[in-house]
Amino acid sequence: MPQTEQPNYFVIAAIVAAELYQAMVVARQIALTASNARSLAIRAGQGAAGFRAITDFIDDLASVTVNASKVINNQAVAVSRIASDTARAEFALVSFDNAFHKASGAPYLSSLDASYQRTQEYRDSLREKFDKQVVNLNSRLEELARELRTAMVLSAMSRVEASQAGGQFEQPLNVIAQKVADAAAEIQRRVKYSRQMFSHLGKGRAD
């Protein structure tokens, strides 16, 4: 009877889900910031025309990030569920092992074989499903990380355009540019952390 393991993949997947949920909340803040920026740019008039154009990109970025975070968050929750089921199946196998050991020589010992095999197959199918989902999630995280690089460019461009607006609008437009930069950095941090966590999962599942 092979020894089994009981990894805490479901905790890691739940952490990733929570990180992505937080990323989604921050992305929604970017959307709000873009809306404020648009109003301000309109009030600033012709001098902030360039900034007004950038707000559309900020809006797009927020929308892409919100949607991607939502999808990844849901997938991470699903992965956590699969990992929990895997842990339960692993625990059942450990318990069966233990029962085999305790019942050594029992007349009906072999009647447990079918249960063991069935649970093992179930566990293996969960693992396979888990691995596929993790690969998929990783590629989505990479994609989101690429999108977020745009945010830093947008922030730099926003600063340039804010200086063009001049006068009383320069400072509030700069604040908006900074907010976009901060929000993007926050999301990037969470995405990076999630990817690190998933790389642990990848290594853990190399068995």
Next chain:
Amino acid sequence: MLTKQIFKNNSHQWLLFGRDPEKPEKIIDSNQYMVKTETKALLMDPGGIELFPSMLANVIKQVPVEQVTHLFASHQDPDIISSLGLWDQALPEAQLHAPWLWEGFIRHFGMDNIDYVAIPDEGGELQLDLVQLQFVPAHYLHASGNFHVYDPQARILMSGDIGAALEPAEAPLVVDDFQDHIRKMQMFHQRWMPSNRAKDDWIERVSKLEIDMMCPQHGRIFEGDDVKRFLDWFSTLDVGTAIPRVQSA
């Protein structure tokens, strides 16, 4: 874990599993029972998740695992049925008979394969080959949906938490001195049982049954005259004592 045959005739056997020396220290010791007929077996209050390996090991010393076709949970407590998620992997074709009231709760222990057979409040019956068992209502003793199992052939009542006693895991299996045993079960019944009305209803119901053995889920089995002694003692016991009585003016 100890396995003890407590009854046998031509049609079936009653087995007790308990007094597990490997049980973690801080969990309450529990008695699990099995009725084994020619082709089937019913496992009653199969126990907590911590006991599962010992239980499974002892069960397969008695029957092939696929012969365990039925489980019974008197109520929803973890020491009764928190092992369900593991039995669910071991016995995917089995049925679990348990109070209808607790279905949504018991399923939290994990039940993807086993079939939940909800026992209605008025009780029910279960046919195992030539043996007919009765699910006897014991509501509010202590759980709000609660049943015991009565076997008219063997004249055995599996009485769940009624008759339970708190004592060391190495205690004897049968009550040998009823008067002395009272001190081991008095607090348990006064504190865990919430309702004098429910208690009286149960005593009336059970008094009509012919019982040679009353088998609780904790503590010792009552045999012969000790069954009546227990019912008499219980009838005078005030329960639900965590709430102080209001003094009438």
